Amino acid sequence: xxxxxxxxxxxxxxxxxxxxxxxxxxxxxxxxxxxxxxxxxxxxxxxxxxxxxxxxxxxxxxxxxxxxxxxxxxxxxxxxxxxxxxxxxxxxxxxxxxxxxxxxxxxxxxxxxxxxxxxxxxxxxxxxxxxxxxxxxxxxxxxxxxxxxxxxxxxxxxxxxxxxxxxxxxxxxxxxxxxxxxxxxxxxxxxxxxxxxxxxxxxxxxxxxxxxxxxxxxxxxxxxxxxxxxxxxxxxxxxxxxxxxxxxxxxxxxxxxxxxxxxxxxxxxxxxxxxxxxxxxxxxxxxx
Amino acid sequence: xxxxxxxxxxxxxxxxxxxxxxxxxxxxxxxxxxxxxxxxxxxxxxxxxxxxxxxxxxxxxxxxxxxxxxxxxxxxxxxxxxxxxxxxxxxxxxxxxxxxxxxxxxxxxxxxxxxxxxxxxxxxxxxxxxxxxxxxxxxxxxxxxxxxxxxxxxxxxxxxxxxxxxxxxxxxxxxxxxxxxxxxxxxxxxxxxxxxxxxxxxxxxxxxxxxxxxxxxxxxxxxxxxxxxxxxxxxxxxxxxxxxxxxxxxxxxxxxxxxxxxxxxxxxxxxxxxxxxxxxxxxxxxxxxxxxxxxxxxxxxxxxxxxxxxxxxxxxxxxxxxxxxxxxxxxxxxxxxxxxxxxxxxxxxxxxxxxxxxxxxxxxxxxxxxxxxxxxxxxxxxxxxxxxxxxxxxxxxxxxxxxxxxxxxxxxxxxxxxxxxxxxxxxxxxxxxxxxxxxxxxxxxxxxxxxxxxxxxxxxxxxxxxxxxxxxxxxxxx
Numbered sequence: 001x002x003x004x005x006x007x008x009x010x011x012x013x014x015x016x017x018x019x020x021x022x023x024x025x026x027x028x029x030x031x032x033x034x035x036x037x038x039x040x041x042x043x044x045x046x047x048x049x050x051x052x053x054x055x056x057x058x059x060x061x062x063x064x065x066x067x068x069x070x071x072x073x074x075x076x077x078x079x080x081x082x083x084x085x086x087x088x089x090x091x092x093x094x095x096x097x098x099x100x101x102x103x104x105x106x107x108x109x110x111x112x113x114x115x116x117x118x119x120x121x122x123x124x125x126x127x128x129x130x131x132x133x134x135x136x137x138x139x140x141x142x143x144x145x146x147x148x149x150x151x152x153x154x155x156x157x158x159x160x161x162x163x164x165x166x167x168x169x170x171x172x173x174x175x176x177x178x179x180x181x182x183x184x185x186x187x188x189x190x191x192x193x194x195x196x197x198x199x200x201x202x203x204x205x206x207x208x209x210x211x212x213x214x215x216x217x218x219x220x221x222x223x224x225x226x227x228x229x230x231x232x233x234x235x236x237x238x239x240x241x242x243x244x245x246x247x248x249x250x251x252x253x254x255x256x257x258x259x260x261x262x263x264x265x266x267x268x269x270x271x272x273x274x275x276x277x278x279x280x281x282x283x284x285x286x287x288x
Numbered sequence: 289x290x291x292x293x294x295x296x297x298x299x300x301x302x303x304x305x306x307x308x309x310x311x312x313x314x315x316x317x318x319x320x321x322x323x324x325x326x327x328x329x330x331x332x333x334x335x336x337x338x339x340x341x342x343x344x345x346x347x348x349x350x351x352x353x354x355x356x357x358x359x360x361x362x363x364x365x366x367x368x369x370x371x372x373x374x375x376x377x378x379x380x381x382x383x384x385x386x387x388x389x390x391x392x393x394x395x396x397x398x399x400x401x402x403x404x405x406x407x408x409x410x411x412x413x414x415x416x417x418x419x420x421x422x423x424x425x426x427x428x429x430x431x432x433x434x435x436x437x438x439x440x441x442x443x444x445x446x447x448x449x450x451x452x453x454x455x456x457x458x459x460x461x462x463x464x465x466x467x468x469x470x471x472x473x474x475x476x477x478x479x480x481x482x483x484x485x486x487x488x489x490x491x492x493x494x495x496x497x498x499x500x501x502x503x504x505x506x507x508x509x510x511x512x513x514x515x516x517x518x519x520x521x522x523x524x525x526x527x528x529x530x531x532x533x534x535x536x537x538x539x540x541x542x543x544x545x546x547x548x549x550x551x552x553x554x555x556x557x558x559x560x561x562x563x564x565x566x567x568x569x570x571x572x573x574x575x576x577x578x579x580x581x582x583x584x585x586x587x588x589x590x591x592x593x594x595x596x597x598x599x600x601x602x603x604x605x606x607x608x609x610x611x612x613x614x615x616x617x618x619x620x621x622x623x624x625x626x627x628x629x630x631x632x633x634x635x636x637x638x639x640x641x642x643x644x645x646x647x648x649x650x651x652x653x654x655x656x657x658x659x660x661x662x663x664x665x666x667x668x669x670x671x672x673x674x675x676x677x678x679x680x681x682x683x684x685x686x687x688x689x690x691x692x693x694x695x696x697x698x699x700x701x702x703x704x705x706x707x708x709x710x711x712x713x714x715x716x717x718x719x720x721x722x723x724x725x726x727x728x729x730x731x732x733x734x735x736x737x738x739x740x741x742x743x744x745x746x747x748x749x750x751x752x753x754x755x756x757x758x759x760x761x762x763x764x765x766x
Contacts (some may be wrong), residue, residue, distance in 0.1 A: 008322070024328040025332045025336075027334075028322070028328075028329045028331075028332040028336070030320065031321070032322070032333055032336060032337075035321040036314065036317055040336075041340075044342075178342075178545055178549075179549060179552050180549050180553060181549060181551050183306075184306075185338040188308055188310055188311060190333070191336040192338075192341075193336055194345065195752060221481075224484070225477075225481065227482060227484065227488075228481055285479055
């Protein structure tokens with residue numbers, strides 16, 4: 001099978017073209033995922049661009065993104081496939097006169113009556129796809145087992161039909177907010193990527209690419225202030241998406257140079273807890 | 289290459305990272321696609337295939353540094369100082385052009401320490417990476433006084449180097465300089481930002497020095513011996529009683545996601561896996577809507593009661609850290625308990641429940657516990673007997689059949705009376721009494737430790753030396 005990417009650098013540049021700034025780790029793992037044909041498990045704090053990574057990769061390779069949002073109570077009929085009961089019933093009734101049972105029996109368990117759900121859809125798709133399994137830590141441990149077959153073999157076994165093997169190996173991204181430890185079996189099948197808050201220079205670049213109309217100078221200040229805030233002991237550190245929101249706000253307000261008062265007034269965009277806001281405001285202005 | 293990777297994996301396993309066989313194979317396959325010259329990418333390739341837990345990343349990085357530190361051109365050890373020589377000359381050129389007056393040129397060995405400090409300052413000021421790296425090399429060469437074959441740990445050399453560089457003073461000087469640059473005073477906000485910026489760069493510089501020392505040590509002693517000395521316990525295996533300040537910091541960081549995970553797991557446990565007998569009345573009642581056919585069977589689900597918790601913790605010097613962590617953990621997940629009350633003692637006892645009420649920041653509350661609680665009775669040496677006696681007198685009536693009492697401490701009683709009868713009384717009234725001891729089991733009942741005396745009256749004494757054990761216990765509790 002032809003590989004999607006030639007080199008790590010190519011991944012990096014490609015992602016940059018679709019406004020996603022990857023660091024060495026991200027680009028390297030995405031490259032490996034393609035080469036080894038393995039899914040990527042992306043972990044990290046909320047709002048650091050985990051989901052965006054999958055979207056951007058899809059964007060970059062021109063593939064279709066198929067997304068499976070996980071939640072508690074997700075089961076195979078929502079994730080893998082389901083038989084279309086109504087249609088099967090109709091088929092049986094329409095055929096009332098013919099008495100060949102085996103014919104009907106073979107007939108109602110065929111592709112025509114199969115409803116594909118995201119996972120099955122991803123591996124049966126003829127066109128290139130990127131499969132995103134979002135917030136995989138939300139499903140129960142037992143449900144995780146559903147994913148194992150598809151993640152390691154890229155196939156789905158349907159008792160009535162047999163095993164459906166992928167026509168092409170899709171790029172698979174699983175994201176997790178780390179609310180629980182994922183099972184060893186799942187982790188073992190994946191490449192692991194931890195996406196953390198970016199360092200200052202990368203954050204500045206991100207602001208520059210994602211926020212239209214922001215000046216270099218302002219982006220630099222924003223990145224520096226955010227870094228200072230992240231060093232504080234807060235309940236929830238500002239995420240990248242919150243930084244971007246903040247930058248947008250400042251641009252809208254027409255602020256070119258942030259002083260302490262303005263920073264204080266707009267802190268509630270960066271931080272979502274009252275105690276955090278109070279703490280940051282104190283640290284940034286009163287305290288030397 | 290294969291040998292190198294095999295040794296690397298063995299060392300990772302020795303350091304406590306669970307690397308399975310398939311992961312090992314994946315890594316082997318992955319490195320075929322990544323050139324070893326691209327060190328960063330190589331590191332991430334190995335990391336992605338073998339490290340599946342972010343808390344283990346640091347341990348991985350250390351081992352990686354040791355095993356692969358001498359690959360890649362820019363990381364070559366300063367043998368004949370050829371490339372560095374060049375860089376130094378270049379830098380001096382720049383310096384000369386920069387501030388007009390010439391340093392006396394030639395090789396860097398003739399530089400005085402003052403000049404080195406000056407160059408370092410310039411490098412930090414401009415955030416010049418290459419220069420910082422070169423300076424780190426030079427500083428180590430000059431100040432660390434490393435001798436081959438000397439059985440001294442890397443920290444010793446690090447200390448010697450840093451002492452000579454005076455980085456603390458450097459920060460002050462940098463701040464001064466930046467103040468001058470703007471001409472006048474900085475606003476507090478700017479001041480803080482500059483301060484953080486320089487702090488960051490100095491930290492980076494320290495890391496360079498550390499890496500340089502490590503590289504030299506590896507060259508001297510070989511990777512395996514070096515990895516052994518650098519082997520550090522993973523965050524969840526760090527002992528509370530002997531944690532260094534750095535490790536404490538890491539522990540704190542590890543605690544937060546841990547409580548979140550634990551709370552999620554407990555909540556799930558409570559919701560799921562209920563199996564109950566058929567609820568006959570309820571089934572009949574619902575059958576009415578189906579014309580008397582019991583089409584919808586109803587079950588009696590057991591509703592496990594949330595325990596009421598009383599934490600009684602020794603906060604005297606040796607076990608303070610342990611008490612702090614347990615309190616943090618318990619309060620971070622107080623949603624899982626119907627009520628939490630906490631008491632702290634050294635030789636006197638005081639209730640500290642109120643400190644946690646209406647306080648969103650647990651760290652703050654813990655700080656108040658440490659500073660404000662009235663826990664000294666006579667001399668401020670642990671007296672479990674007296675503390676328990678007073679506890680029974682004042683709060684004994686609040687212990688009920690729903691209460692679970694947690695006693696935390698090493699039971700080193702300084703040879704005071706044990707008053708173990710209190711624990712016996714508590715146990716008779718309470719649902720459960722547990723004792724958590726942060727000492728290794730082999731130390732129990734040695735010296736003035738009388739954990740056995742108390743232990744016989746409890747439902748169990750648990751060894752809680754690290755986060756892993758504490759987590760396991762709390763899960764069992766709720």
